[in-house]
Amino acid sequence: MFVRSATLVDFRSWQQLSVDLRPGATVFVGPNGHGKTNILEALGYIATLSSHRVSGDAPLIRTGAERALVRATVVNDGRELTVDVEINDGRANRARINTSPARRPRDVLGILNTVLFAPEDLSMVRGDPSDRRRYLDELIVARSPRMAAVRADYDRVLRQRSALLKTGGGALRRGSSSTDGANALATLEVWDAQLAAFGAEIIGHRIRAVRDVGPYVAASYGSIAPSSRPARIDYRCSIGESMPPEILDTTRAEEPDDIEVLEAAFLQQLSVVRSREIDRGVTLVGPHRDDLDLTLGTDPAKGFASHGESWSFALSLRLGSFELLRGEGSDPVLLLDDVFAELDRARRTALAGVAVTAEQVLVTAAVAEDVPPELAARRLDVRAHDTEQARASELTEFDDTSVDVGVPIHTGDDTAEGGER
Structure with missing residues (x-):
């Protein structure tokens, strides 16, 4: 199982993000507070309909927006499904599977399985x-x-x-x-x-x-x-x-x-x-x-x-x-959120030894050197800067073997509970 592509609209700090992914390891690198954890949080939300950082859904919606959207295209044993989850503030959430409305959001459970390891x-x-x-x-x-x-x-x-x-x-x-x-x-x-x-x-x-x-x-x-x-x-x-x-x-x-x-x-x-x-x-x-x-x-x-x-x-x-x-x-997608900095060498080695065997592993890190070299196959950099209107974030490929990850992404300031990593 792996996620082929992910889209975030008004989710946490991301006004809009579209990123193509692939099997193997992908590392999102950026300073704390720039929104890299939000990407893993969004994928974890599709898998569990909950956040590993906060108990309610309201903090997941970007400040000033009425709703958030998370979309993932998932490939499992050659079968491809696209899941959309719309997170609403004060109203029931909605979900779609391959553009068809789901009767209930929980009907999407099981399409994407993730195992997320985080400081929490x-x-x-x-x-x-x-x-x-x-x-x-x-x-x-x-x-x-x-x-x-x-x-x-x-x-x-x-x-x-x-x-x-x-x-x-x-x-x-x-x-x-x-x-x-x-x-x-x-x-x-x-x-x-x-x-x-x-x-x-x-x-x-x-x-x-x-x-x-x-x-x-x-x-x-x-x-x-x-x-x-x-x-x-x-x-x-x-x-x-x-x-x-x-x-x-x-x-x-x-x-x-x-x-x-x-x-x-x-x-x-x-x-x-x-x-x-x-x-x-x-x-x-x-x-x-x-x-x-x-x-x-x-x-x-x-x-x-x-x-x-x-x-x-x-x-x-x-x-x-x-x-x-x-x-x-099928292998669940392994999500490793800013954990290598918390582990000593022995624990890093043990975790990396399992992670490299996963069909897909997505990693976040504030410092690229914290990530074991065997997991550094593909690196995407996350950066944010302030403008007069709002905060703008950019997702860029580190090397020249990139797939299209879209244009620079502009986001509003994130003041939601739990902050960002």
Whole structure:
């Protein structure tokens, strides 16, 4: 799989960018704040419908514009598809596949798969559980795009159920002794059933992902940091006390009825915590409360890993995803955002060794010398300067073996959250 061409319109700092790409390595070089990261962010957005830098879409739209457009032409096993995603401020986003409108933006998921490694990935090791849940959910959607719809349904039911717990606490406490209490309990049971059904699917796919990617993560960590302790990942499940412990055993073969077992365990755990949920007005169990345990030897990586070990673990998680996805289909496009400057020589060498085997790898760097020579096959320079009207950026080929990358590109000042690299 590779991206043949990419177009950005009013995305972050780019008023308009059109660039032809090719298999192999391409390096975008430019000072921090000139917009090179935005190119990788845009491709990652097409693959996941989210940004690795900010939680919402509004910062992705260029200052002064009403919408942004990201387009990519993707070649996979000889088949070529063009995907357009229109990002709107205050309105629903829209998508097109080969100029035909998609029913929903998430219908484009699976056309482009990417694995992106960025400085923000350190939060997977040192940050909150939500960062690790996001890692898992990106992986399960890459493996099974329909899981994006399951996640959306789960989030919808979770909001409705949590709203009932928060606003209907009095009625729920009265229970069947009053009409409003009986109605509230009946509604809660409806939400319980839906939450368990959608949640069990998410948990089941996450457990499967951990089981399948775990050996790749461990092997990657061993090659990156051979003198460190062995790395391991395990799924920590908030409904664990109500389900058979063997479900979480990463060495166990998956059984056909695992999802049904998880759904029953979910319902059981909801009944266990019901009184506490009513008192607190929140949903206390489910995939939104789960975590991915990262361990080095017998110690949790968070709080015990050194800075170098934390970087190695974060890199291993991404390389593990890359190896798993390439083993199940076409190589995902590897996106390396300004990471070589953060790595020592051994880690640079390990990352470069995997990157050169990818069908396509796109790299950003502030200094060209930070990039290992084996990845410097093609270089595009990104520069920006201020004019009276706005900021203007230019994308130019470094050598004389260029393909057309268009004319100099004029952009507005980027004041969006997250800034630029």
